[in-house]
Amino acid sequence: MKEYLVIGTTPTEEDCIQVRSGQNYLPLMRKECKRFLDLLRSKFGDEPDGAKLCIKDFPHDFGTYLEVVCEYDPDKEEAVEYAFRCENDPPRTWNETSDV
Numbered sequence: 001m002k003e004y005l006v007i008g009t010t011p012t013e014e015d016c017i018q019v020r021s022g023q024n025y026l027p028l029m030r031k032e033c034k035r036f037l038d039l040l041r042s043k044f045g046d047e048p049d050g051a052k053l054c055i056k057d058f059p060h061d062f063g064t065y066l067e068v069v070c071e072y073d074p075d076k077e078e079a080v081e082y083a084f085r086c087e088n089d090p091p092r093t094w095n096e097t098s099d100v
Contacts, residue, residue: 004056004071005083010036011091019065029066030055037068039091050079053086 009032010016017029033055040053047053050073057064072083 001074002071003074004069005087006056007040007053007068007070007086007090008036009033009065009067011039011093011096013092014094019060019062026064026066033066033068035094036091039094039096040068040086043091043096044082044085048076048078048082050076051082 008016009029017025017032019025019029037053037055041047047070052071054069054071055066056069057066070083070086072079074080
């Protein structure tokens with residue numbers, strides 16, 4: 001069974017698109033999450049077997065919002081470690097350099 005950790009939508013010190021911040025907020029939010037997902041891969045490398053970075057939709061009173069999550073197989077140690085590295089040490093800015 002897969003589990004997941006929510007990583008976020010942007011680096012921790014950056015502003016993000018807000019739910020219902022305009023008529024086109026969802027495509028902009030998806031683009032922002034994709035950029036963040038790419039930055040996570042740049043920082044931590046590609047996901048190991050049993051882990052997967054992806055964008056997940058969540059319901060909200062004011063509309064759908066998106067988050068980057070790391071799905072992982074709790075039985076695969078390398079996948080668990082990768083997921084928790086992403087959660088515990090996400091990029092702080094869009095310009096953060098790679099750890100890999």
